[in-house]
Amino acid sequence: MHTATAIIDLSALTHNYQTIKTLAPKAKVxxxxxxxxxxxxxxxxxxxxxxxxAFGVARIDEALALRxxxxxxxxxxxxxxxxxxxxxxxxxxxxxxxIHNQQQLSAILNAKLEQPLKVWLKIDTGMHRxxxxxxxxxxxxxxxxxxxxxxxxxxxxxxxxxADDKTASTTPKQMALFDALCADxxxxxxxxxxxxxxxxxxxxxxxxxxGLLLYGVSPLPQAETIDGxxxxxxxxxxxxxxxxxxxxxxxxxxxxxxxxxxxxxxVIAIGYGDGYPRHAxxxxxxxxxxxxxxxxxxxxxxxxxxxxxxxxxxKIGDIATLWGKGLxxxxxxxxxxxxxxxxLCNISRRVKVQLAQ
Numbered sequence: 055m056h057t058a059t060a061i062i063d064l065s066a067l068t069h070n071y072q073t074i075k076t077l078a079p080k081a082k083v084x085x086x087x088x089x090x091x092x093x094x095x096x097x098x099x100x101x102x103x104x105x106x107x108a109f110g111v112a113r114i115d116e117a118l119a120l121r122x123x124x125x126x127x128x129x130x131x132x133x134x135x136x137x138x139x140x141x142x143x144x145x146x147x148x149x150x151x152x153i154h155n156q157q158q159l160s161a162i163l164n165a166k167l168e169q170p171l172k173v174w175l176k177i178d179t180g181m182h183r184x185x186x187x188x189x190x191x192x193x194x195x196x197x198x199x200x201x202x203x204x205x206x207x208x209x210x211x212x213x214x215x216x217a218d219d220k221t222a223s224t225t226p227k228q229m230a231l232f233d234a235l236c237a238d239x240x241x242x243x244x245x246x247x248x249x250x251x252x253x254x255x256x257x258x259x260x261x262x263x264x265g266l267l268l269y270g271v272s273p274l275p276q277a278e279t280i281d282g283x284x285x286x287x288x289x290x291x292x293x294x295x296x297x298x299x300x301x302x303x304x305x306x307x308x309x310x311x312x313x314x315x316x317x318x319x320x321v322i323a324i325g326y327g328d329g330y331p332r333h334a335x336x337x338x339x340x341x342x343x344x345x346x347x348x349x350x351x352x353x354x355x356x357x358x359x360x361x362x363x364x365x366x367x368x369k370i371g372d373i374a375t376l377w378g379k380g381l382x383x384x385x386x387x388x389x390x391x392x393x394x395x396x397x398l399c400n401i402s403r404r405v406k407v408q409l410a411q
Contacts (some may be wrong), residue, residue, distance in 0.1 A: 058291045058328040059376070060401055062094055063410035064102040068286035070270050071103060073282040075253050078258040082107035084244070085119075086265035088116060093329075093398035094269060094287055095407060097123035103268075108150070109261055109393040114140055130174060132263075133184065134158050141165045152176050152211070156182040156293075159194055167203045174209040174244070176310040177235060181215035191235050201320050209261065211244045217249035217257075218274050225250075229257055252280065256259060259294050271394045272384050279382055287398065288378025289405075293342070293370055295321035296362065305359050306351025319350070319359055322374045327355040329400040330376060331390035335357075337387040338410040341375035343368055 074083065080218040086092075091099035100109055100120055108128040111117050114136075117129045134152040135144060138161040145165075153159055162171065174357035175194055178185030186194055198204045212232050217220035229245065236243055244261035246254065251262050252274065266273045270285040299305070301315045322340065326332040331355060338349040340360050346358055347360045362368050377383035377397070387394045 056294075056323065057406065058289065058380045059406040060093075060403070061288045061290060061408050062098065062285070063288070063379075064090050065087075065410070066270055066286045067094075067099065067102050067268065070167060070268050070283045070286070071105070074106075074251060074264050076260070076266060078246070078255070078262045078400050081196050081246075081258045081260060081262045084110045084261055084263045084278070085268055086110040086131065086247075087120070088112035088262055088265075089399045091105050092265065092269050092395070093401040096120065096261075096340070097125070098407075099268075100125045100127075100395060107261075110265075110285065114149070114254075118143070118147065121147050126383075128172065130172075134176075135161075138165075141167070141171075144171055145169060146174075150174060152184075153198070154178075154192075156186075157195060162203055163197060163201050163292060165203055167210060170203055170205045171203075171205070172205045173198055174210075174211050176212065176343075177212045177237075179231045180224055181211040181228070183213070183215075185212060188231060188235055189326055195239070207242070209244055209260075210239065211277040214245060214247065214250050214257065217247055217253060218255045221409050225254060225257075229254070232388040243325050246357070269398065271398070272382075276388075279384060285378045285383065287383075288380075288400070288410075289330075289376040290373050290378075291322050291324040293320050293368060293372045293375065294323045294357075294373075296368060296370060307354065308352060310351040310352050311359075315364070318362040318368075320347070320362045320366070320368055321373075322358050322360060322376075323356065324358060325356040325374060326353045326372075327402060329397065329402045330358065331386070331392055331397060333392065334386065334390040338386060339381060341381045343372055346381070388400070 064353040090096050110132045130150040152174045154176040176185040201307045214225050242260040246262045246292045247255040248264045248267035250257045270281045270283045303313050305311050350361045351359045379384045383394045
């Protein structure tokens, strides 16, 4: 290894899937694979989850890529379709679509289809991002139920805005509204994302929609790790330079870090061009030869610098772990005033991918 490499552990993925099934044993799993499988590889992750009941994506091109890779499970477009012309593509590829606005409803009702589409109806219960207003529910439900273009097995869904907060008063309110709207229906329901799978068991219903948790990362705040899941991605690179510096020497752009004593500085071949966070602060840990060493100086496009200490025996070619096995990405995200989702999604194309042995 010489440059940034993401090592993907598919056995950890299947382990995490089983852990999630244990947390919600009665629910079917819609595994969320958007943003290139949270940076882990869309097709790779789908093929490693043959028991998933369905896959969720954000865009139609993600769904088409899965079909092209031979994935036969149901695929749900979580934001629905963006143009009326997409409906023919949905029908041809057996994609399910979320419906969350009047334009989508009209397009479905007016389409000329040989086979009815599978539809998930999204209701805004309080997050105010996507979803029909509660007072529109009856109109949409009736129209979809009566249309020959829609399969009778509608799924009713909503999304929780504060599922990662176990004390949030908004979550019980959202669930109560969802229950009230769906009370007269025997249709399947879906509400729980990764955080709700962990924190709100009463939200599991018939379908859960885990994303981040599948990849072995905590969706909870304050870098709270989760027992029973393992990181699927370990990001590593090599030490490419080692130099001694005296006390009072500045390191990196802008001289943002100055040594307080004689020490050894190491340079690792990774930077924001690979997806390592630009705003990682001095002191952000890096795992090297079994110990944590602190990031020093500003993150560059292709390199970071670390303080190896006065008595370093590290040498060029040694492997550094930036996050993953042995070093939680939650901690790195917190040090970079970011979230794990962003770090995973920002992995760039030049990062090599290697499957764990």
